[in-house]
Amino acid sequence: MSADRGGPAQPILIVNGLRKYFPLRGPLGTIDAHVQAVDGIGFDVRKGETLGVVGESGCGKSTTARLLMRLIEPDAGEVIFDGDPIGHRGISIRELRRNMQMVFQDSYASLNPRHTATEEIVFGLRVHGMGSKQAREQAHASLRLVGLEPGQFGDRYPHEMSGGQRQRVNIARGIALNPRVLILDESVSALDKSVQAQVLNLLADLKDRLNLTYVFISHDLNVVHHVSDRVLVMYLGKVVEIGPVERIYGDAAHPYTRALFASRLSMDPALRVGAAPLSGDPPNPVRPPSGCRFRTRCSLATQACAASEPLLREIAPGHQAACHALTGEMADAA
Amino acid sequence: MPRDPLVEVRDLSVRFVNRDIDLTVVDDVSFRLDAGEVLCFLGESGSGKTVTMRALLRLLPPHARIGGSIRLAGHDVTAMSERQLEAVRGPVGAMIFQEPMTALDPVFTIGTQIAETIVAHEAVSWAQARARALELLEMVQIPSAARRLDAYPHELSGGLRQRAMIALALSCKPALLLADEPTTALDATVQIQILLLIRSLQKELGMATIFVTHDIGVACEVADRIAVMYAGRFVETGPVADIVASPAHPYTAGLLRSTVSASTRGERLASIPGGPPDLTDMPPGCAFGPRCVSHGAACDAGVPPLIPFAGGRASRCLLTKEVVHAGQGGGSVSREAHM
Amino acid sequence: MSAAAERISLAPAAVKRRRTGGFWHRAARHVMRDKVALVCAIVLLAIALSAIFAPWIAPADPYKTSMLRCLLPPLSPKYLLGTDELGRDMLTRLLYGGRVSLSMGIAPVILATIVGGALGVTAGYFGRHINMAIMRVVNVFYAFPSVLLAVAMAGVLGSGIVNSLISLTLVFIPPIARVAESVTTQVRNQDYVEAARATGASAGRIIVQHVLANVMGPIVTYASSLVSIAIIISSGLSFLGLGAAPPLADWGLMLNTLRQAIYVAPVNAVLPGVMIFAASVSFNLLSDSLRSAMDVRA
Structure with missing residues (x-):
């Protein structure tokens, strides 16, 4: 593992003004419009914490994960890893990826169907210059860490494993390079409940043993509540709220966060949800509303919300x- | 009780047979459902919940073999010809799916698809059918419904598309609505809207509903009774409130315990070890045996029967009787048996 | 601590490993179970072996002519399948003809798979401008009917086996490149390629270890379906005098020279056609079976 250079107070990730618009091309190849997937977001991730990221589809949480990993190039903004900017002035993208790994949602699609579990992990280690024998040993050690016996599972192909076992292989690949940050993009969402609990327990163990920092992206509010120290709430490419988990889950401030939590299923037939807190679907990220992006579905919205965009305060x-x-720019609301 | 139930299924089994394998995916499933009731099949992937539901309308691939009997509003579904089935699908039982984009035809407008279904099943004119289609879109609370009649499926958002599919399913006034994970692909704020819509329509129209889901939360929101499925069999049936409060089968109990909720924060989750069995290589006795904490030698002797007990409940576990005694001692709900 | 506990309890309930072996192993086993494909494989093997060992098993000299015994019917003494218009033994010439025809069926497809596959994978993996540049050129050639293109090129290059090999290779590059491009584009968007990029691997490494292994199956399957077309077109070129030159034994050429004798010795005239038919149909059915074998998942 590379050294903790900035000290414990230095956030491991600082994200500033990150933006990504995807062009939509018309039939003649001209750019007709942009999907405003991520629009100027900023936050930090502290060393050793789990930052939960929640939001609905199209809010930009997966795009954010890919931007952090530099799998796609941002249009604007910067990411600072433990004090070093990414790029020619700081650490290289290759170095970044050694220190930050990602586990995807679809355990089947994210494993090469022609590679065995061991081969899949060895690939990444060889990329970073490890000899083939050593890489195999390291791969087996990683498999053991995620609870898969290399003798039994090391030579299996993805289709010969269950969903939970495949996701363990994906996690083993993620930790094999000894990264400091693991981005979990809906990593337990596709698993059955009984298996999901096993994987969540495994992730908790690994975090303690390997001193990891997690960015945990999920649409499942209960899971995020269970794992996170702090929670980031996104809506249509913007950060609407960020704070400690007990504040967000106990005393959410933003009307969207509150509506999101009120939409949670009760888990008790005696306490069924009586009325839906929001109506309609989130707007199209190609043409988001002016000002506050949530105002079209917000019960508190006034003209001030259409006129200017609220900033994080x-x-x-x-x-x-x-x-x-919340910030008094709207006269006497709520 | 002389009245026939709307749905009566006895000893249903479904096998998938081809040259290489003969796989039993649903086995020993029996249940009945009265008009206006909501039954939920709860299970993980591969538990046979969707196949069981599809068997009711014989919407299964050609290599599926159905055994046992299925009676739907007096019709014997297993004995019907394909043509007779067409008369049942729609007016008797209609289905909504997880992914409306694949269930709606992309080349026709919503209005056309609904009107066409109405015309196919009832002797009405096209204009009357269009008028009915508009009413249906209003009934499923699609805003500016008149304009949406002429919209193509891809022009609608996910939530509206799901509403349009519900409207299509309701177009023949079915007595039974079959819902296959209709909210799984939706966002939380949209999911609750659709669940509430289905709940209110079901009450309003007095439809019986069978809901397939893997999410206990969804079952708690909509179901009267649930049937927990594991490896193709019902392992526990009964009123949803009782099962959630005091599960009888170890699998149900494990599932409830391993479900993450606000109260589990920071704790280790009590997970069920291992994974569901391979249907090609089932354990000799109880399918849940290898993962069960209370597993004993008797469990491997044969598949345990679904043992009924107080409160209209039943559990496929040899320990069931003890659970009943313990439960009654604790003064739990004792209601007239449902069956 | 409890990770260890879970590991132990995981073992017995874990999905039992089906001994399915590697991908190619499974595909081969699937083909073996398909009876039609098995028959085709046996036919092809027989043709190939008899072509390879023609000098040892052929009953006569393929070039020895005799005006005295021309166009003998099949089952004549010493000449099992009769003789051709110059009195050469038909059986011998059919065996020798397999050498040219099979090579002309397989060699251009292999060459085209290498070149077209490389173009298509490059275009598919890198996308954007590289894709556009490569695929525009490929599509221009693809627009010509393959037989016409082969005839035109062979005409320009002149007759002869090597030239017809080149023209056939050029004909098959565009369709193979198109298939390679489309499957590569699909694979490229899979999460496992994204995951490989996330390890910091270079494009070359990802193509070799992740992309090629997954696109080879569909490309090889498609290419195998082209072998039968290659046999037919090469026979056609020989028939038109643009391919193999007399006195070389080639099924297409034999069909041409025996054409004039069709009313005198119909069976003799048809025999080379039967061979072309048998070889190309076998290749086609085998590649169909290969296609469904490649589809098997889990």
Whole structure:
């Protein structure tokens, strides 16, 4: 593992003004419009924490993960890894990827169908210059760490394993390079509940043993609650709220966060949800509303919300939200 | 009780047979459902919940072999010809799917598809059918419904598309609605809207509904009774509130315990070890045996029967009787048996 | 601690390993179970072996002519399948003819698979401008009917086996490149390629270890379906006098020279056609079976 250079107080990741628009091409190849997938977001990830990222489809959480890994190039903004910017002035993308790994949602699609579990892990190690014998040993050690006996599972192909076992292989590949940050993009969402619990326990163990920092992306609010120290809420490419998990889950400030939590299923037939907190679907990220992007579905919206975009403001120590109603810019709301 | 139930299934089994394999995916499934009731099949992937539901309308691939009897509003579904089945699909039982984009025809407008279904099943004019289609879109709470009649499926958002599919399913006023994970692909804020819609329509129209889901939360929101499925069999059946409060089968109990919720924060989750069995290589006795904490020698002797007990419940576990005694001692709900 | 506990409990309930072996192993086993494909494989093997060992098993000299015994019917004494218009033994010439015809069926397809596959994989993996540049050129050639293109090229290059090999190779590059490009584009968007990029691997390494292994199957299957077309077109070129030159034994050429004798010795005239038919149909059915074998998943 590479050294912790910035000290414990230095955030492992600082994200500033990150933006990514995907062009939509018309039939003649001209750019007709842009999907505003991620639009100027900023946050930090502290060493050793689990930052949960929640939001609905199209809010930009997966794009954010890919931007952090530099699998796609940002249009603007910077990512600082433990004090070093990414690029020619700081650490290389290759170095970044050695220190930061990602586990995808689809355990089947993210494994090469022609590679055995061991081969899949060895590939990444060889990329970083490890000899083939040593790489095999390291791969087996990683498999053991995720609870798969290399003698039994090392030579299996993806189709010869269950969903939970495949996701363990994906995690083993992620930790084999001894990264400091693991990005988990909906990594347990596709698993059956009984298997999901096993994998969540495994992730908790690995985090302690390997001193990892997690960025845990999920649409499942219960899972995020279970694993996170802090939670980031996204809506249509913007960060709407970020704060400690107990604040976000206990005393959410942003109307969207509150509606999202009120949409959770009760888990108790005696306490069924009586009315849906929001109506309709999230708007199209190609043409987001002006000002506050949530205003079209917000019960508190006024003209001020259409006129200007609310910025993230500190409303309690470590707890920020972006809403005019909270910062007094809207007269006497709620 | 002389009245026939709307759905009566006895000893249903479904096998998938081809040159190489003969795989039993559903086995020993019996249940009945009255008009206006909501039954939920709860299970993980591969548990046979979707196949069981599709068997009711014989919407299965050609290599599926159905055994046992299925009676739907007095019709014997297993004995019907393909043509007779067409008369049942729609007016008696209609189905909604997880992915409306694949269930709706992309080249026709929503209005046309609904009107066409109505015309195919009832002797009405095209204009009357269009008018009915508009009513249906309003009933499923699609905003500016008149304009949406002429929309193609890809022009609608995910939530609206799911509503349009529900409208299509309701077009023949079915007595039974079959819903196959209709909210799984939707976002949380949209999912709850659709669940509430289905719940209110079901009450309003007095439809019986069978809901297939892997999510206990969804079952808690909509179901009257649930049937927990594991490896192709019902392992526990009963009223949803009772099962969630005091599960009888070790699998149900494990599933409930391993479900993440607000109260599990920071704790280790009590997970069920291992994974579901391979259907080609099933354990000799209880299918859940190898993963069960209370596994004993008797469990491997044969597949345990579904043992009924108080409160209209049943559990496929040899320990069931003890659970009943313990439960009654604790003063749990005792209601008239449902069956 | 509990990770260890879970590992132990995981073992017995884990999905039992089906001994399915590697991908090619499974595909081969699938073909073996398909009876039609098995018959085709046996036919092809017989043709190939008899072509390879023609000098040792052929009953006569393929070039020895005799005006005295021309166009003998099949089952004549000493001449099992009769003789051709110059009195050469038909059986011998059919055996020798397999050498040219099979090589002309297989060699251009192999060459075209290498060149077209490389073009298509490059275009598919890198996308954007590289894709556009490569695929525009490929599509221009693809627009010509293959037989016409082969005839035109062979005409320009002149007759002869080597020239017809080159023209056939050029004909098959565009379709193979198109298939390679489309499967590569699909594979390229899979999460496992993304995951490989996330390890910091270079494009070359990803193509060799992740992409090629997954696109080879579909490309080889498609290419195998072209062998029968190659046999037919090469026979056609020989028939038109643009391929193999007399006195070389080639099924297409034999069909041409025996054409004039069709009313005198119909069976003799048809025999080379039967061979072309048998070889190309066998290749076709075998490649169909290969296609479904490649589809098997889990």
